[in-house]
Amino acid sequence: MATSKELSDFLAQVERRAFKQAAYAVRDDHTALDIVQDAMMRLAEKYGTRPATEFPMLFQRILQNAILDHFRRNKVRNLWTTLFSSFSSADDEEDYDPLETLAGEGDKADDPVATLDRAQTMKLIETAISRLPSRQREAFVLRYWQELDVAETANIMGCSQGSVKTHCSRAVHTLSALLQAKGVQL
Amino acid sequence: MNRAVNSHATNELTPQQLAKIKQLLDDSAIEIDNKTLRDLERSRKQAVAVMENRTLVAELQPAATGWRYALQLSQHGNYRLWLMALVLLAVLSAVLGSKITRNNGPIDTDTLVLASELPPEAYTDKEFVAWLDHTSRL
Numbered sequence: 453m454a455t456s457k458e459l460s461d462f463l464a465q466v467e468r469r470a471f472k473q474a475a476y477a478v479r480d481d482h483t484a485l486d487i488v489q490d491a492m493m494r495l496a497e498k499y500g501t502r503p504a505t506e507f508p509m510l511f512q513r514i515l516q517n518a519i520l521d522h523f524r525r526n527k528v529r530n531l532w533t534t535l536f537s538s539f540s541s542a543d544d545e546e547d548y549d550p551l552e553t554l555a556g557e558g559d560k561a562d563d564p565v566a567t568l569d570r571a572q573t574m575k576l577i578e579t580a581i582s583r584l585p586s587r588q589r590e591a592f593v594l595r596y597w598q599e600l601d602v603a604e605t606a607n608i609m610g611c612s613q614g615s616v617k618t619h620c621s622r623a624v625h626t627l628s629a630l631l632q633a634k635g636v637q638l
Numbered sequence: 639m640n641r642a643v644n645s646h647a648t649n650e651l652t653p654q655q656l657a658k659i660k661q662l663l664d665d666s667a668i669e670i671d672n673k674t675l676r677d678l679e680r681s682r683k684q685a686v687a688v689m690e691n692r693t694l695v696a697e698l699q700p701a702a703t704g705w706r707y708a709l710q711l712s713q714h715g716n717y718r719l720w721l722m723a724l725v726l727l728a729v730l731s732a733v734l735g736s737k738i739t740r741n742n743g744p745i746d747t748d749t750l751v752l753a754s755e756l757p758p759e760a761y762t763d764k765e766f767v768a769w770l771d772h773t774s775r776l
Contacts, residue, residue, distance in 0.1 A: 574665060
């Protein structure tokens with residue numbers, strides 16, 4: 453059984469990444485904070501007595517579910533407000549093309565390769581990740597940022613390992629295309 | 639650099655590029671503004687407090703269960719009668735005790751005088767008192 457110090461240490465270790473993960477998904481810092489807080493509380497309430505070694509996987513799963521809950525709530529809310537909501541792309545996310553949304557921003561810089569500094573590159577990558585379809589973003593972040601293996605990622609995402617590989621492959625393709633379109637060389 | 643260009647051409651990212659992206663994401667997580675960090679810290683402390691409360695409740699659970707069990711027994715058996723008898727006994731003891739304490743002083747003095755080896759008259763005898771003074775000075 454984990455102690456409160458172990459829980460505190462674990463949360464202190466992952467809270468920043470969790471916030472950024474949520475922010476990439478919902479594209480709003482306040483909402484991301486609410487989601488992370490909700491995930492922390494759920495972990496403490498429901499799984500606080502579990503061994504500390506189980507916290508990383510449990511917390512990732514809770515966080516992903518909290519993000520999904522947010523989108524479900526928004527989807528229901530948006531159904532009543534407008535048919536053309538900003539989150540309606542969740543229905544046809546596989547057809548979503550991030551290049552279309554970034555095309556306008558690309559026109560601002562005459563020579564991005566020469567002028568983009570680290571901060572701009574970071575911002576660009578963050579934007580690109582946040583505009584990936586949700587399942588691709590989830591798979592990409594878990595595999596390449598959190599460095600979980602395929603089985604762990606599949607467990608958290610609640611899908612097969614083959615689906616994880618497909619999502620990751622598509623995410624890498626999309627990101628590569630975005631970086632290429634923006635002239636970013638890493 | 640060539641590898642990067644080649645990978646762009648094939649719409650793939652090399653492990654080095656993925657590592658670079660990871661590094662940039664790590665940096666972005668480090669550079670979160672102070673207000674957000676304070677909010678995260680507050681959320682973390684709230685979560686830990688919830689866990690500590692839950693732990694405390696879990697520790698007190700056996701005692702609470704014991705008391706509940708005893709209460710159920712007292713309700714279903716004749717334990718209420720016993721409880722009333724105990725209360726009555728306690729009240730009676732208190733009343734009797736106070737009476738005994740109030741009469742204790744004179745009784746004890748009389749008992750001591752009567753239990754002494756000396757007859758009571760000895761204490762009124764002047765010669766005996768004088769002898770007692772002389773002996774106590776030695």
